[in-house]
Amino acid sequence: MNTEQFIACLRTCVGENGVISDRSQVLPYFEDWWGRCKGDALCVVRPRSTAEVSQVVALCHRHAVPIYVQGGNTSVCAGSVPPHASMGIVLNMSLMSRVIDVSVEDGAMTVEAGCVLATVQEAAAAAGMLFPLSLGAEGSCQIGGNIATNAGGTAVLRYGNMRDLVLGLEVVLPDGRVWNGLRTLRKDNTGYDLRALFIGSEGTLGVVTAATLRLFPHQPEMITAFMSHPTLEATLAVAQMLRAQFGGTLTALELISRSELQLVLKHVPHVSCPLDGEAPWFLLVDIACGADRDALLAEFEARLATGIEDGLIEDVVIPANMAQREALWAIRHSVTEANKTEGMGFSHDVAVPLRALHAFIEETGQAVRTTFPQAQIVIVGHLGDGNLHYNVMFEKSVWAGIADQAGMKKRVNRLVYDQAMRFKGSFSAEHGIGALHVPEMAAYKDDLELQMMEAVKAAFDPTNIMNPGRVLPRVMRETSGSAA
Known part of the structure; x- marks a missing residue:
């Protein structure tokens, strides 16, 4: 099957308007929010139902065509755009945006994965309830992406991150089968917690199509x-x-x-x-x-x-x-916009134990100022859980004068991440891994941890069509299909 035939089959799955292949229209889906990561794909597919997602995924599975799942495309780790020269598809979930059900009695609501976070908040408020996840990108990020990255935000201190806010999931598996795990139960001790497995998996194990979310009494x-x-x-x-x-x-x-x-x-x-x-x-x-x-x-x-x-x-x-x-x-929620406008910034989403925060900030700051005197240190963070967005900024004219920009980026990242790990921290607290932080997974993750993750990936997606090149450093092969 050639490319034209494959795209025609995709249109059969989702309708004529569900596939975007015109080059002038697909470009916004192939670039990240920062404008720093750009890729390519055969087309963009926009399903309207779980049944359509299932058909698309099953078709891609039969022909070994990679699938890059995309929500609001607000990732800062290049997790939602395809790589260069990709022979896969972008599966954009934005048309699956329904609020399916809100139950005050159960303290739960069920929504489709493409539902924008702000819409979820508003639907909960309309029922006299609260969905507490709050992010700077809440007007555009989608609940499926929040789940895929185990999003954190500014209310983690009291309510927890996304893993604490999801009661159940509906997921299309890599072969097209649908697992309906939509439940409102707080207690269900019947085997492995499959729900938790998909939260934070960044689309590498399946496509989250709907979620049942935990609600709280109205906004205090x-x-x-x-x-x-x-x-x-x-x-x-x-x-x-x-x-x-x-x-x-x-x-x-x-x-x-x-x-x-x-x-x-x-x-x-x-x-x-x-x-x-x-x-x-x-x-x-x-x-x-x-x-x-x-x-x-x-x-x-x-x-x-x-x-x-x-x-x-x-x-x-x-x-x-x-x-x-x-x-x-507004001051807090404007930091990303301000940093993007200022110039080239390397944002490090690190976490360190609370007792190590002072030493980390002081010692890392001294090391950055000594090694990169032309840089500015810009910090914003969640002091309740030890998560710092540690930004090393280069004003635009300064960055333009740096000859080896790629080498500079590697040196800055390595310094900050080495410091975070030295204090028994993490190089990714709430933003995920995506494609950008795969090298850090290889450098800092325990080998046994990687082996266990690889075993899970192989069990769910043995042909590696789900978001290949993301999260796992030793599963980097992008499977090219016969559609090309």
Whole structure:
């Protein structure tokens, strides 16, 4: 079967309008959000139902044609675009965007994989419930991609990451069979947890087509504070105090460096800062409250006053209304846009144990400044779980003058990741592996761990058609099919 015949078979599966093969129309699907990773494929397929996904996957399985599953294409690890010279297809899930069911009694909702995260949040709110996952890309990222990457976000401290928020899945397996594991049960101790296996698998084991998500009681009222600190030690001390005193209600604990704040203020017009931006470190805090808001606020303000008296906090602002709160959170949610505009930034999604945060930031910063004096260190992170987005930025004109850009990238990445691993951390906390971090999997993962992962991959996808070249370093072969 040649390429034209294969594409005709795909149209039979999903309809004439379900396949995009015109070169002028497919290009947005072949480039990542950053504009740094570009690839190619035979076509883009946009199914409208699980049955259509099943037919497409079964067809690709028969002809050994690779499948690159794509949601909102907001990955920062090149996980959702095909590689160069690919003879596979992009399976874009955006047309499967229904909210299937919302059950207040079960505290659960079932949605299709292409449902945008913001739509999921809104559907939960309309039922008087809360779906707590919150990301800067929530207006465009899709729930299937959130599941595939085990997304984290700003509310992990209280609600957990995506693995904690999924009750059940529907998955099309690599041969086209459909596993219906959509359940609302909190307890189902009947064998291996297949649901957990697919969460974080980045499309390498199958295609998530629908999910049952865990809901919580309606969005609690928040006490929010934005504060500045004179030193890193002071910042971490205040963070520890907040975790100790408000642990059950502390929802967000976000660290922002002055360098990051300055980039946001420089590049994002609608954002402003109510505090003096000259302090080296800032914390953005959310504490959930109920009927006891006045008492909790009084206790919170007393703790902050003590922090100011002890020299741990320079200044603090507590918003008086929702508009002011949203303005503060706009700072946090604008960091990716600001960094993209500034220049070439190497974003490192690392995690280290909380007790090692100070040493990691100080020692890694010293090493970066010594080795790459032309770079700027820009940090934003989740202090509640030790996840730092440690960015090494090069202003555009500086980056243009670097002759060996590929070599520079490797050296920067190796330095930061070596430091994270030295402190018993991880080189990927919430963004996943994709294609960009496969070398780190080979460099840092225990060989036995890789062997176990490879065994799982071989059991589900022995012909390696599902997102080949992603996640696993020793399963890099892209299987080219007869369709080409």
